[in-house]
Amino acid sequence: MRKSAEKTFARKDSAKRAMMTFRDKNPDLVAVQLAVVPVAGEKDKVAVQATGWSNADVAAIDAAGFVRIENDDGGAAIAAEAAADEAARGNPDLEIDDAEAEQLARESDIDDAAAALVAGLEAREAIADEDFNLSDGELAPFGEAAAGLPDVAGPLTDEDFAGSRTPTLDELPSLTFDSYVAARETALALGATAFDVVAVDGGGFVVSTVLGAKAAKAAKRKADKEAAKAKADAKSKTKGEAVERGKAARKAKAAEKKATKAKGGVTTGVAKTPKPIRPDGSKTKKEQMLDMICAPAGATEDEICAAIGWKKCRTTLMRSVKASNVALRVEKNAGEKKQRYFGTRAAA
Numbered sequence: 001m002r003k004s005a006e007k008t009f010a011r012k013d014s015a016k017r018a019m020m021t022f023r024d025k026n027p028d029l030v031a032v033q034l035a036v037v038p039v040a041g042e043k044d045k046v047a048v049q050a051t052g053w054s055n056a057d058v059a060a061i062d063a064a065g066f067v068r069i070e071n072d073d074g075g076a077a078i079a080a081e082a083a084a085d086e087a088a089r090g091n092p093d094l095e096i097d098d099a100e101a102e103q104l105a106r107e108s109d110i111d112d113a114a115a116a117l118v119a120g121l122e123a124r125e126a127i128a129d130e131d132f133n134l135s136d137g138e139l140a141p142f143g144e145a146a147a148g149l150p151d152v153a154g155p156l157t158d159e160d161f162a163g164s165r166t167p168t169l170d171e172l173p174s175l176t177f178d179s180y181v182a183a184r185e186t187a188l189a190l191g192a193t194a195f196d197v198v199a200v201d202g203g204g205f206v207v208s209t210v211l212g213a214k215a216a217k218a219a220k221r222k223a224d225k226e227a228a229k230a231k232a233d234a235k236s237k238t239k240g241e242a243v244e245r246g247k248a249a250r251k252a253k254a255a256e257k258k259a260t261k262a263k264g265g266v267t268t269g270v271a272k273t274p275k276p277i278r279p280d281g282s283k284t285k286k287e288q289m290l291d292m293i294c295a296p297a298g299a300t301e302d303e304i305c306a307a308i309g310w311k312k313c314r315t316t317l318m319r320s321v322k323a324s325n326v327a328l329r330v331e332k333n334a335g336e337k338k339q340r341y342f343g344t345r346a347a348a
Contacts, residue, residue, distance in 0.1 A: 007065030007203075008045045012036055014202035015046050021178075021203065022048075022064045029057050034066065166190075176204040183207050194219065286320040289313060293343035294326065300338040317341070 009015040015036045022034065033052045039045040048066040050057075061068055167175060169190045177183035183197045183205040196208045283291070285308045292299035292307060304313050321328045321343060329342040 006047060006067050008039050008042065008047050009202055010044065011202075012046055015048050018064065018066075018202055019048055022060075022066070025064075026057075026060045029053075029060060032057055032061065037067075172207050173209055176200065176206055178204060180205050285310070286316065289317050289320055290324055290326060290343060290345075293317070293321075293328070293341040294345055298331075298340045298342040300336065300340050302338055 007018070009018070019034045019036070022029075026032075031052050031054070032050050035049050035051070036046050037049050039047050048064070049069050050061045050066045051069045053061060053068060058068065167186075167190070169192060172187060172190055172192060172195075175183075175186070177186065180197050180199075184207075187195050187197070187207045192207065192209070194209070197205050198208045199205055288308055289299075289304050292304055299307075301312070301314050301317070304317065305311060318328075320326075325346045327344040327346070329344070330339050331342065332339050
C-alpha cells in the first residue's frame with residue numbers, strides 16, 4: 001500500500017518533469033536512481049520510484065512524493081520502468097507523443113550544455129592569474145557546448161531564464177514556477193495588472209491571464225462606474241452653481257425693487273395711486289369707490305358696483321384703499337348679507 005504522501009501522475013511526462021525538478025533541487029543525490037513505474041491497482045496512473053538511497057536522502061525523497069524502494073530491489077525498479085514503457089505504448093493517456101519526446105530531449109540537452117558551461121567556468125577560475133586567458137583550443141569544447149544549445153519551442157520554465165534575460169509579459173503564461181510567491185512576484189515585476197496564479201498537475205504554478213481577463217473586465221466596469229459618477233457629480237455641481245446664481249439674481253432684483261419703492265417710485269405688483277380728478281371735474285371709478293366708503297354711512301360692495309356699473313369691485317377697492325392711505329373698517333350690520341366698508345382719509 002502506498003503512503004498518502006506519495007504522488008501519482010496521470011501522464012508519464014509529468015512524472016519525468018518531477019524527476020528533473022528533484023535533480024535540480026538535490027544535485028548532491030547522484031546515487032539515488034529514479035524510475036517511472038505504473039501504480040498497482042490504479043489504471044492510467046504512474047509513480048516515481050527511488051532506489052540506491054541512504055537514510056540521509058529519505059527527507060528529500062519523501063518531500064518529492066517518490067516511492068522509496070529498498071536497495072536490493074533496484075533491479076526490480078529497472079524492470080518496472082521497462083514494464084511502464086511497454087504499458088505506455090498504445091495507451092493515449094500515458095504514451096508520450098513525438099512532440100513531447102522531442103521537448104524532453106531538448107530540455108535534457110539544455111541541462112547537459114549548461115553543465116558543460118559551468119565546468120568551463122570552474123576551470124577558468126582554477127587557472128592562475130598569469131595564465132587566465134585560455135587558448136582557442138582550450139575554449140573550443142565550451143564554445144561547442146554553448147553553440148549546441150537548442151531553441152526551446154515548447155513551454156518555457158523559470159529555469160530557462162535563470163541567469164540569462166528577463167522574460168517579457170507575453171511569455172509570462174508559458175513560465176512554470178516552483179512557488180505561488182515566485183509566480184506572483186514575477187507577474188507584478190513584469191507589470192501584469194490582471195492575472196491569477198494557478199497550481200498545475202505534477203507540481204508548480206503558472207500565471208493565467210485568461211482568468212485574469214475576468215478581473216480586468218470587472219476593473220473596467222468599476223472604472224467606468226467611477227467615471228460616470230464623477231461626471232454626474234460635475235453636472236450636479238454645475239446645476240447647483242446655476243441655482244445659486246439664480247437665487248442671487250432674484251435677491252438682487254428684490255433689493256432693487258425695495259429700494260425703488262422706498263424712494264417713492266412705482267414697482268410691479270403695487271397698486272397705483274388713484275388718478276386725480278379729471279379736468280372736466282368728473283372722478284374716476286376708484287375715486288368714486290373711496291368717496292362712497294368714506295361717507296358716514298359707508299357702502300357695501302353691491303352698492304359700489306351699482307354706482308359705478310361693475311359686477312365686482314372688492315379687489316380694486318382694496319388696492320385703492322391701500323394706495324390712497326385710507327384707513328378701512330369692515331362691519332356687518334344686522335339684516336344685511338354683505339359687509340359694509342367704512343373709510344377714513346388720512347389727515348392732510
